[in-house]
Amino acid sequence: MNSLYYQKKLSRNVGDKFFTSLSVFCALIAILPLIFVVTYILIKGGAQITPELFTLEPNPPGDDLDAGGINPALIGTLVITTIASIIAIPVGVGGGIYLAEYSKGGPFSKFIRFGVNVLAGVPSIIAGVFIYALIVSTKILFGSMYSGFAGGMALSILMLPTVIKTTDEGLKLVPNELRYASLGIGASMYTTILKITLPTAFRSIATGVVLGIARAAGETAPLIFTALFSYYYIVGFEDLFYEMGSLAVLIYNFALEPYDAQNKLAWAASFILVISILTVNIFSRIFAVFTEKTKRV
Amino acid sequence: MIKNTKKSQKKNILSLEDVSISYGTFEAVKNVFLNFEAGDITSLIGPSGCGKSTVLRALNRMNDLIPNCSLKGTVLFDGTNIYDKRVDPVEVRRRIGMVFQQPNPFPKSIYENIAFGARINGFTGDMDELVESSLRKAAVWSECKDKLNDSGYSLSGGQQQRLCIARTIAIEPEIILMDEPCSALDPISTLKIEETMHELKKNYTIIIVTHNMQQALRVSDMTAFFNAVEYEDGDGGKVGYLAEFDSTKKIFNSPKEKTTQEYISGKFG
Numbered sequence: 001m002n003s004l005y006y007q008k009k010l011s012r013n014v015g016d017k018f019f020t021s022l023s024v025f026c027a028l029i030a031i032l033p034l035i036f037v038v039t040y041i042l043i044k045g046g047a048q049i050t051p052e053l054f055t056l057e058p059n060p061p062g063d064d065l066d067a068g069g070i071n072p073a074l075i076g077t078l079v080i081t082t083i084a085s086i087i088a089i090p091v092g093v094g095g096g097i098y099l100a101e102y103s104k105g106g107p108f109s110k111f112i113r114f115g116v117n118v119l120a121g122v123p124s125i126i127a128g129v130f131i132y133a134l135i136v137s138t139k140i141l142f143g144s145m146y147s148g149f150a151g152g153m154a155l156s157i158l159m160l161p162t163v164i165k166t167t168d169e170g171l172k173l174v175p176n177e178l179r180y181a182s183l184g185i186g187a188s189m190y191t192t193i194l195k196i197t198l199p200t201a202f203r204s205i206a207t208g209v210v211l212g213i214a215r216a217a218g219e220t221a222p223l224i225f226t227a228l229f230s231y232y233y234i235v236g237f238e239d240l241f242y243e244m245g246s247l248a249v250l251i252y253n254f255a256l257e258p259y260d261a262q263n264k265l266a267w268a269a270s271f272i273l274v275i276s277i278l279t280v281n282i283f284s285r286i287f288a289v290f291t292e293k294t295k296r297v
Numbered sequence: 298m299i300k301n302t303k304k305s306q307k308k309n310i311l312s313l314e315d316v317s318i319s320y321g322t323f324e325a326v327k328n329v330f331l332n333f334e335a336g337d338i339t340s341l342i343g344p345s346g347c348g349k350s351t352v353l354r355a356l357n358r359m360n361d362l363i364p365n366c367s368l369k370g371t372v373l374f375d376g377t378n379i380y381d382k383r384v385d386p387v388e389v390r391r392r393i394g395m396v397f398q399q400p401n402p403f404p405k406s407i408y409e410n411i412a413f414g415a416r417i418n419g420f421t422g423d424m425d426e427l428v429e430s431s432l433r434k435a436a437v438w439s440e441c442k443d444k445l446n447d448s449g450y451s452l453s454g455g456q457q458q459r460l461c462i463a464r465t466i467a468i469e470p471e472i473i474l475m476d477e478p479c480s481a482l483d484p485i486s487t488l489k490i491e492e493t494m495h496e497l498k499k500n501y502t503i504i505i506v507t508h509n510m511q512q513a514l515r516v517s518d519m520t521a522f523f524n525a526v527e528y529e530d531g532d533g534g535k536v537g538y539l540a541e542f543d544s545t546k547k548i549f550n551s552p553k554e555k556t557t558q559e560y561i562s563g564k565f566g
Contacts, residue, residue, distance in 0.1 A: 104364050177401035181461065184359060185414035185468050186391030195413065200404055 038274060045271025048264045058231055058250070058265060067254075067261035070269050073245040075234045076148060077273075080227055080246055081217045083152025088159035088216075089209055095160075096167020096205075101193055113168075120161035127157040128222030136226060141241060148234075148244030151227025155216040162215065166208020170201035203288055210284040214277045220248040229253055247273045307334040310502050311356060311393075311472060316370035318351050318360065325351045326537035329370075331521060333472070338494060338503040340513035340545070343523030344565060348537030352523070353474050353506045357393035358386040375471075391418055394470035398477045400457035402449030402464075407432075407441050410449045410460055414468045427467055434500075435463035436493045455486020459493060466497070473497065475505040479512065491516050510561055513545065520548040522557045 007013060056069025095112070103109030131154040136145050174197050182192040198205075228243040229250065247269045254266035309332050317327040326348030333339050341349040351360065358379060360366040371378045379389050402410050411428045420427065428445070432438040437452075437459035444451065449460055458478055465473055475494075479487040487509075494503055494516050507513050513520050521542040525535040541554045552558045559565060 175401070177397060177399055178403065180359065180362065180395075180397060181401040181403065181464075182413075183362065183387075184357070184390055184395035184397070185417075185465055186387055186394070187414070187417050188387045191417050195417075196403055 038278075041267070041270050041274050045267040045269075045274075048268035049271065053265075053268055057233055058245075058254070058262075060231065061254075061257045061259050061262050067259075067265040070247070070250060070265060070272070072230055072233050073247050073250040073269060074272065076227070076230070076245040077217055077247045079234065079240070080148050080151040080155060080223070080244060081213055083149060083240075084155035084159055084216050085209075085213055087153060087156035088163055088212070091156075092160050092163025092209075092212075093167045093205065095164045096171065097193060097198075099164070099168045100171035101189070101197065116161045116164050119157070120165070122157075123221075124158055124219050125221035125225070127154045128225035130154075130157070131222070132225040144241035146226065146228035146243045147241045148227050149240050151223045151244060151246065154222035154226045155219060158219060158222065159212040159216045162212035163209055166212075167201075167205050170204035170208065171197055173204065174200045207284045207288050210280055210287075214280040214284075217280075218248055218273060218277055220252050223249050224252070307336065309333070310335040310374070311504075312373045313352070313355075314371045314373065316352070316355065316368060316372060318348065318355055318366065318368050320363070321365040323534065324536050326523070329539045331539060331542060333502060333504060334519070335471075335502050336498065337518045338498055338505065338516050339519040339521065340517035341504065341506045341521050341523060342508075342510060342513050342560075343537070343540075344525060344560065346535055346537065347523040347525040349506050349521075349523045350476055351537070353476055353504060354395075356472070356474055356504065357390045357395055359390075359395060361386055391468060392470055393472045393474060394465035394468055395474045395476070396458070396461050396465055396478050399481050400454055400461055402452070402457050402460050405449060406446045407449050407452070407460060408445040410464050411467045414464055418468050420467075431463040431467040432460075434466050434493075434496060435459045436489060436496065437463060453486070455482045455489060458482060458486065458490060462490070462493060462497075466501075470501065472502045472504065475503065477506050477508060480508060487512070510549075514549055517545045519543070520545040522548060522552075522554075522560065524556050524560070 053069045053071075054074065055071055057072055058070060059066060059068040095116075099109055099112060103112075131150050135141055135150045135153065136147075139145055141147060141149060178196055178200060179192055182196045183189070187195070223246050227246060227249070230243040230245040234244065250269050251266045251273070254262040254269070257263060257266075311333040313329050313331040316329045316331075318325050329352060331352075341353060343349050354360045354363075355368055355372060356374075360368065368380055372380055374389070374393065377384065379386075403413060405413065408428055411431050412424050415424065415427055429438065429442075432441050437456055440452070440456050441460070449457060452460060458481075462473075462475075462478070479490055482490070491512065494505070497503060505513075505517065519542070522540045523537050524540040525537045528534050528536060541548060541552060541557045543553075548557060549561055552561065
């Protein structure tokens with residue numbers, strides 16, 4: 001008869017210990033890159049942060065004394081992501097509504113879902129090349145070539161699948177009883193979606209949209225083909241139709257410069273980009289928790 | 298079709314003529330003839346899978362929302378076949394409201410839960426008054442009056458269900474359909490809802506599906522007993538049919554059919 005007490009040397013207990021520690025070890029390794037990357041950027045970039053950074057234009061490479069600031073790139077990233085959001089959010093939410101509420105699971109909606117998944121897997125550079133071929137090289141937008149507008153369109157292609165998917169999934173989580181309740185008292189499909197289903201799913205949709213924006217804001221490759229880069233302040237609406245700087249492309253350009261001042265500027269831009277994406281992610285979590293609480297009074 | 302002579306002066310408000318309903322190729326219920334009279338509470342009883350809920354949902358076209366569900370025959374409401382191609386299901390549901398098995402208030406305030414339906418139906422009168430009168434009719438006003446701005450979820454299950462009834466009343470339907478409204482509730486809440494139904498009877502026609510035979514006996518004037526039989530080809534599938542329809546008293550005291558007798562005495566179900 002075996003003793004009922006725990007025996008360390010039993011082969012199943014040894015194996016159990018081994019695999020537990022192995023999985024903990026792997027989990028630690030998985031988190032290491034994140035910790036290293038973020039701390040390295042925080043240390044290297046954090047040291048370069050000055051108030052002028054946010055207000056000045058970058059100086060042309062060659063002047064090793066003072067690299068200037070990143071104001072145009074910062075504003076450019078904001079402008080380009082805003083354009084991307086303006087295009088991707090209505091189209092994506094609309095598409096998601098179609099998939100979740102109107103489509104009856106026929107071949108057409110299956111095709112769209114498949115297409116969305118494919119689009120989500122398309123390398124971001126392809127989106128850039130596509131917009132390059134469609135808008136930049138054809139000069140279709142009032143004769144302008146590289147422009148902030150084209151950059152926004154390229155990023156909107158990358159945001160679209162995230163927005164469609166989260167809308168679709170968010171709406172599917174809304175219990176059918178709620179739809180029936182609304183339809184059962186004579187609401188039309190459109191009132192039901194607008195007044196009942198969408199507000200109920202708002203939290204998950206908003207979280208998905210915010211994550212999509214955060215992803216788009218950090219993209220480099222599509223912008224190299226579309227918005228290119230600019231050293232100059234963005235002053236007016238017409239600047240949308242000219243080359244526009246962005247944090248990601250600034251990092252790409254200046255990190256490759258042989259001058260120390262430009263490299264430092266790239267570190268500073270990395271710092272700001274990482275911090276803002278982290279902030280957006282954390283903000284979306286807090287937002288999710290906050291709305292969750294208010295909903296269940 | 299057995300007609301109760303005493304009630305023949307009442308007006309037929311809704312009638313099913315040779316209605317068969319299928320989900321895809323599976324026939325759920327077939328050849329139903331039924332007349333609902335205005336001002337009555339009619340209960341639909343029967344064992345699981347006999348199609349009583351399916352029939353109820355067919356009465357205000359909620360079955361449209363279930364993929365593959367199709368209906369043959371005519372459902373006459375107010376002289377119109379509601380399955381006519383020209384009929385707008387939204388309009389049908391405005392005049393035939395529905396209360397569901399699970400209490401399903403909207404994630405809004407109690408006040409908004411009532412006001413929502415009225416507003417989309419173009420109600421222009423005094424909304425405060427409508428909210429109060431609807432909640433009163435559904436016998437939930439005393440519990441709600443001090444917290445109209447709280448979420449509908451803050452109420453107990455029974456209160457939520459009465460809120461759902463109030464929400465349906467607020468659109469002033471002619472008929473209220475109830476799909477096992479008490480099956481998720483405790484006995485005290487059930488009793489309150491039954492009292493509510495007796496109140497509502499003065500103004501509305503009510504059709505209720507219930508698994509609880511005592512409830513059918515307590516609340517309804519007429520009872521329709523549905524049963525299910527195996528297909529003749531014998532592949533094990535069952536199809537529902539209307540076995541007997543009569544006044545509740547007759548169904549429970551002297552049913553004509555043997556299966557009704559067996560069902561109400563608890564021999565199967």
